[in-house]
Amino acid sequence: MDRKTTMKAAADIRKLCIAELAAAGYGHIGGSMSICDILAVLYTDILDIDPKDPHDPDRDYVVLSKGHCGPALYATLAYKGYFDKEMLKTLNQGGTSLPSHCDRLKTPGIDISTGSLGQGLSLGSGVAMGKKLQGRGGKVFVIVGDGELQEGQNWEAVQFIAHRSLDNIVVIVDNNKRQLDDYTENICRTFDYKSKFEAFGLHAFEADGHDVCDIYDKLTAAAKSGPAAVIMNTEKGHGCSFAEIPGFNHYMVISQEMADEAIREVDRRLEASYGQID
Amino acid sequence: MGRLTDGISLDKTEMRAAYCAALIGEARKNDKIVVVDADVRHSVGTEPFYKEFPERGINCGIMEAQAIGMSAGMSETGMVPFFHAFGVFATRRVFDQIFLSCAYQDLNVKIIGADPGVTAASNGGTHMPFEDIGLMRLVPGAVIIEPADASMYPAAVGYMARNYGVHYLRTSRRKTMRIYPDGAEFVIGKANMLADGSDVCLIASGIMVYEALRAAEMLEAKGFSARVLDMHTIKPVDRDAIVAAARDCGAIVTAENHNATGGLGSAVSEVLVETLPVPLERVGVKESFGEVGTQDYLQKRFGLTAENIAAAAEKCIARKRV
Numbered sequence: 001m002d003r004k005t006t007m008k009a010a011a012d013i014r015k016l017c018i019a020e021l022a023a024a025g026y027g028h029i030g031g032s033m034s035i036c037d038i039l040a041v042l043y044t045d046i047l048d049i050d051p052k053d054p055h056d057p058d059r060d061y062v063v064l065s066k067g068h069c070g071p072a073l074y075a076t077l078a079y080k081g082y083f084d085k086e087m088l089k090t091l092n093q094g095g096t097s098l099p100s101h102c103d104r105l106k107t108p109g110i111d112i113s114t115g116s117l118g119q120g121l122s123l124g125s126g127v128a129m130g131k132k133l134q135g136r137g138g139k140v141f142v143i144v145g146d147g148e149l150q151e152g153q154n155w156e157a158v159q160f161i162a163h164r165s166l167d168n169i170v171v172i173v174d175n176n177k178r179q180l181d182d183y184t185e186n187i188c189r190t191f192d193y194k195s196k197f198e199a200f201g202l203h204a205f206e207a208d209g210h211d212v213c214d215i216y217d218k219l220t221a222a223a224k225s226g227p228a229a230v231i232m233n234t235e236k237g238h239g240c241s242f243a244e245i246p247g248f249n250h251y252m253v254i255s256q257e258m259a260d261e262a263i264r265e266v267d268r269r270l271e272a273s274y275g276q277i278d
Numbered sequence: 279m280g281r282l283t284d285g286i287s288l289d290k291t292e293m294r295a296a297y298c299a300a301l302i303g304e305a306r307k308n309d310k311i312v313v314v315d316a317d318v319r320h321s322v323g324t325e326p327f328y329k330e331f332p333e334r335g336i337n338c339g340i341m342e343a344q345a346i347g348m349s350a351g352m353s354e355t356g357m358v359p360f361f362h363a364f365g366v367f368a369t370r371r372v373f374d375q376i377f378l379s380c381a382y383q384d385l386n387v388k389i390i391g392a393d394p395g396v397t398a399a400s401n402g403g404t405h406m407p408f409e410d411i412g413l414m415r416l417v418p419g420a421v422i423i424e425p426a427d428a429s430m431y432p433a434a435v436g437y438m439a440r441n442y443g444v445h446y447l448r449t450s451r452r453k454t455m456r457i458y459p460d461g462a463e464f465v466i467g468k469a470n471m472l473a474d475g476s477d478v479c480l481i482a483s484g485i486m487v488y489e490a491l492r493a494a495e496m497l498e499a500k501g502f503s504a505r506v507l508d509m510h511t512i513k514p515v516d517r518d519a520i521v522a523a524a525r526d527c528g529a530i531v532t533a534e535n536h537n538a539t540g541g542l543g544s545a546v547s548e549v550l551v552e553t554l555p556v557p558l559e560r561v562g563v564k565e566s567f568g569e570v571g572t573q574d575y576l577q578k579r580f581g582l583t584a585e586n587i588a589a590a591a592e593k594c595i596a597r598k599r600v
Contacts, residue, residue, distance in 0.1 A: 013438070105384055112354065119374075119378060123379055125351060129336070156344035161337055
């Protein structure tokens with residue numbers, strides 16, 4: 001991977017996502033921002049996919065189990081050329097191909113529909129199992145939220161993945177430490193996710209979820225190690241100046257002016273971080 | 279002329295053995311078929327499948343939500359999973375997973391719910407589905423099949439294997455009364471007329487088909503002529519057969535081993551009020567939870583006997599004259 005290239009991809013995805021949410025006027029900004037760097041690394045440096053052949057059975061799959069953050073994935077798919085970037089402006093409009101929660105029947109590049117939290121990892125484990133049974137290539141990357149891990153079905157899925165030694169699936173935890181109502185610490189304490197996954201029989205890694213090199217290193221290691229989880233330590237709202245607040249940022253009303261300023265700030269920060277790298 | 283129930287006796291074969299044989303038959307033709315169990319392969323009788331296709335049998339353990347979500351994911355890659363659990367856990371426990379992980383995203387999952395209604399017998403109220411059909415009727419596009427006896431499995435399982443979508447098979451495990459001869463034909467979505475008559479039509483499914491035949495005999499002894507339909511496909515329900523019954527008989531009694539609300543009785547009622555309203559009585563469980571007992575005891579306890587159907591029919595015929 002090339003650090004600058006992937007950082008640029010992350011900035012572009014962030015800007016597309018902010019503009020997309022501003023076009024709708026509101027949306028799930030916090031959790032969308034926390035996964036932009038993860039998506040940038042996946043789609044730039046990790047995934048074996050072809051936007052021109054989105055149904056190749058040997059492709060890598062992405063399941064965004066925290067389906068309310070579809071806007072970040074749509075921005076990524078538009079960035080990759082699955083559909084025209086103009087389509088991002090239709091988010092949540094009646095008849096759109098981009099509904100708030102991911103829908104495989106509506107959006108090119110969406111592999112699995114999600115939105116009822118806790119179900120994506122089971123679906124992903126089935127894709128992994130189906131690939132195994134048919135000798136298909138490709139891996140399955142499932143992104144779950146830290147709040148979402150409160151749903152018990154996730155841990156059923158982890159038991160299944162561990163017992164079956166499914167080495168073609170990677171669980172990615174967006175550990176942004178917040179859920180809709182509050183900090184997870186105040187709602188239901190998470191304790192140590194790495195130890196939890198390890199106790200369930202998976203390999204587990206931790207990464208700085210906003211450092212593209214660390215994300216890449218840990219995802220690559222996880223993909224090679226057998227059934228694995230990567231805990232991405234992230235910040236809800238990260239990289240979008242108006243959403244980087246301690247108060248409620250699960251979803252926000254977003255004006256065009258707010259979006260324009262936030263997008264300029266994304267560019268300023270990218271330039272500044274380039275300077276640090278050079 | 280012989281009686282309707284002449285030649286009908288307890289089957290020599292268990293329902294689960296006939297089911298698994300039919301499934302193995304399909305699996306020999308289609309290598310995408312897989313069995314998914316939630317720790318019930320012994321109970322539901324899928325063990326022979328595991329013996330013949332060890333790589334294609336997946337016993338998840340006691341995790342129905344994972345089992346059905348995983349099935350949905352497998353089907354995205356082209357597999358054809360048949361997911362098995364007791365009826366309550368196959369539907370009620372995982373309703374959101376059926377709805378969103380399977381049907382909402384147009385995936386191809388076959389759901390087999392064992393022990394319908396009172397056939398759960400000594401497992402009692404926690405294991406006794408009286409609402410599974412009602413739930414599944416609310417799932418857009420789902421097909422619901424309840425065989426009356428073992429002879430329907432080749433047709434039912436064959437249909438499920440060959441047709442895409444979410445299908446629910448509601449099936450007893452144990453020996454049941456054998457209604458049909460070997461080789462009987464079934465068309466999914468088309469009711470089978472087991473007796474013709476002009477005073478009332480008895481529309482039944484599952485174990486209630488035999489009770490309906492007995493009820494027709496009781497009615498005949500009282501001078502009433504009853505048509506008997508086996509409505510083995512509850513969704514899509516056979517509208518033509520219902521309208522014809524309303525036209526020809528002018529009174530209809532439904533009989534189901536299920537809550538009288540939400541299932542066959544509701545399905546038939548909805549067709550009638552939209553087409554040709556005639557008096558209708560519903561034999562089924564009324565506002566009750568299941569409990570333990572023998573199947574015979576429970577059929578009496580919940581009013582699911584031939585006597586209940588015959589009484590409902592007489593009441594229904596009387597309403598025609600008002």
